Each structure stands twice: as structure tokens, then as C-alpha cells.
Amino acid sequence: MKRPMTCRNGVSLLADYLEGVLAPGPRIALDTHVAGCPRCRRFVRSYVKTPALVREATAVSLPSRVAAALRRRLSGRRS
């Protein structure tokens, strides 16, 4: 891993980094780059925040009407 760490390279490694599967060499290079790059720090924050925003915006609970319809359909098929 000798290529210079740029924002682009760093972004390509983010998922592996966050999941803890990145090798020590690139991990340290990425840490060093991000520490000195405010744009990358903001990018990482928004990258991490994205799934949380989407999860919250798309959270739904099962309406009781839909649960009742499921129950009717299943009992119809099984009897």
C-alpha cells in the first residue's frame, strides 16, 4: 500500500475501516490523512450519519389491520 493517501483513496476504504477489517497499514494511513483533512472529517461524519437518517425516515410499524389481514390469509390457506 504505497500509493499516497488522498481523499479519494480514503473514501474507498471507509466501509472496511468502519467494519474493522482494514489492514493496519492502510488503517494508519487513513487515520493520518483524516486527522489532517477537515473535509474528510466532515465527510466521514456525514457518511456515518446517512444510514441513521435513512433508517429513521423509513421506520414503520406493522398496522394492526395488516397483521389481521395476514392472519386471515394464513388461516385460510392452512385449514
Next chain:
Amino acid sequence: MTKASGGATSDEELARRARAGDAPAFDALVNRYQERVYRLSRRLTGNRADAEDALQDTFLQVFRRLSTFRGESRFSTWLYRIATNTALMACRSRARRRTEPLDAYLPQFDRGGRHARDVDHARASRADEILEQRRLARAVQSALQRLPELYRVPFVLRDLEDLDTAEVASVLKATPAAVRQRVHRARLMMRGYLSHLVGVEP
């Protein structure tokens, strides 16, 4: 989940009993998973009607195919695979929606490989309040539908339904590395699109 903690019967044990004709065991599985299957279906299909159909079809399929569940994977993995495929079928059978690609929202870099755009903090910090608004919820759901299926499905399973990468890989019969790569791509597109909505400076 599969764990039989606190005396709860494991999924696999309930599946074994249901296969042998124990109706209450099957009902217990339905009760345990109906909420998650419905939420997954809503996220994959993007609308109530398809999600409701997918929910019913999923459990009918589970009922019919219980005899083929051999316990080689966790029950939840097997169920998520059926639920995912059923929801995708519901999407495909519906008339094609417009699919404006989200590629334009991928991060941009200059020639030196540095970020060409930055996050506008003032706008980004308002994202939480804006989230309260239905408009954003609808926009997010519509963005999710515009993600290519290849990225949308692992993103929903991994980041929204909180399955770990190994289980998503098992559901999709893909490698963990491929799952990470597709989830990453989805996050980048969704991040860019949401930043567009809530704050990024070109």
C-alpha cells in the same frame, strides 16, 4: 432471533415443530417476525400495498417451504432470503418506475484526489429537524427506490435492518467483501443525495 434466551424457544425449534404440523409453533414464528418482515418489505418496495402483499406471500411461502428448511443456515437467514426475494418480486411486477440514477450524487474529487465538495454545516445540522417532516421521509424512501437493486438490497439488510455483514452475505449468497462494497456504494449515493437535500456545497 435464534437465541433461546430466558427460556424462549429458538426459531429452529419452532420451525421443527411447525414442520411437524404444530400450528401454534408456526404462529409463534409469525408473531416473532411479522413486524420485521413488514418493515423490510416497506423499505424494499417503497409502498404499503406491495409491502402488505409481500408480507402475506412471504409467510405463505415459509409455510409451504418449511419442509425444505434443513437448519443448514439460521432460520432468520432463510426467512430473510424468502422475504427479500418476495419483496423484489412485488416491485418487479409493478409497472416500472422512473429510475433516475443516483450516480450524480457520488462524491466528487479533483485531479489531486481531494474532495471537490464540502458539507455545508449549517444546513446539515438542520437535517434532524427536517427529518420530522413527511416530505423528507418520502424523499428518502423515493431515493431508496432509485438505488439500483444490487446496492439497495444489501444496504437495507445491513444498515437499516441491522443484520451483520456475514448474515447479509448468507442471505444474498454473496461474499462478505462484495456485501461491504455494495453497501459502501449505496451509502455514498444516499449520502450524496441526502446532502443535496440537507446541505452540500458544490
